[in-house]
Amino acid sequence: MTFIEQNFIFLLIYFISVLWLVASYLKSQKALQWWSYGQSLKLADEAEQIRDSLLQESCCMRRSIERSIAEKPGAFAETSSDWIHSVEFLHHSLAHLGDRLSPPYVEHSLPLAIEFLIQSWQAKNTQLKIATQLPELWRDELPSHSIIVLQILDELLRTLSVKNLTKISLEISLIPLQYELKELIIRISYPDVQSLCFCSQLPELKYLKQTFRFLTAGQCFCRRTKLTETLYFRWRSLKRN
């Protein structure tokens, strides 16, 4: 075998390996996208069952208690308010569970879903400063990518909250770009250099960026100026039929 033939065989093996790796990456990507969306649908079914069954039952319980109190006010004087509070607590806990399993509005409008998510976070973490710039109109798109974008944002907020980075401030913008591209911009302003270094090196942030790229086949990049770090999540939206 001549030297040229040997080189040709090596090159051939090299290209076949590269093609195989790319094909394998794309197959894994498709499989995990399918898995991720399937899991979201299962959770949405669970949420639907909570809303259509358990919440209805709790409403029945409340109406029955209120009816008993109305018919025999003296008989339940001591315990009636406790029962009502218990049923209210049960109802709101179930409603929150349903909202966590299947984020509200995500199937209809990503801006509304983001707004709801941020309001929920701010209710829990009053110190976290978040400003938003969300469009009122949003083109109808398949929810598969919207759910991932929302999950990434939720996880980012959770990470910042868990690391107790409460002195940072966030600006969240959602922008429709040209050619069906959408962009979520998260601008994080840090109080000092130490916080910036600590946060930008968090492994969770790297995992989030990789997860976003893999599951949406989109892009994620970061720009840093002084004490501000801006994350850009960009994806191509799929239209509904």
Add this chain to the structure above:
Amino acid sequence: MSHNLQQEKQKILVIDDHETVLYGTIYALKQQYPEADIRTTQTAQQLLEQLPSFKPDLVVMDLSIPDKVGEHDKSDVGIQLLKTLMQQYPTLNFTVQSSYIKALVRIKPTIDAHQGGFTVADKSLSTKEMLKRIDWALQGLTYTKDLKAMQSGLEIKQDWLTLLQLAFEEELQDQEIAKRMLVSARTVRHYWTKVQDVLEVYPDEGKRNIRIQTERRAREVGLID
């Protein structure tokens, strides 16, 4: 509650496929409106059959209902039914009693355009609060405050602004406003309920004048000078 409304014989149609909820709602309605003609249905198809002959003043409906007998309840069925009814009966009054009122955001433009009363009552509410929402719907009022997404951005239509300017800057009565805007008196009333809902001004038990409250609130948010 309005005294006149209690004296008139109301016709109310209630749709909910959960029997205990249905009985609970009917019981409360009968206590509040003892003279009322109250009928019930459990599917969207039954409601569509009953509606033309019964001609109710108010429909109290759940969103999670089955289309036909024997089918599973789905919120999509209730949403579609509500949309159809609001388009076919633009002045009919509705109270949506649901465990997931957020789903209503899907038909926001239809709700905005509806000329009849429209109130929402989450199923976590007490019977007293639910009855208050039902009474407001019977009065032709709009109440969507609990749907925060419906209020986002304080969306004010041009007609509503014109109404505020004519009422509070030119101090015109509704009849004059109707003439100036080239609309019916009913449409003017419809604009009032919508603008009051957006400004979160509702009748309260203290009997404060709702128009004065509307003017104050409109000035606070800068809709009028």
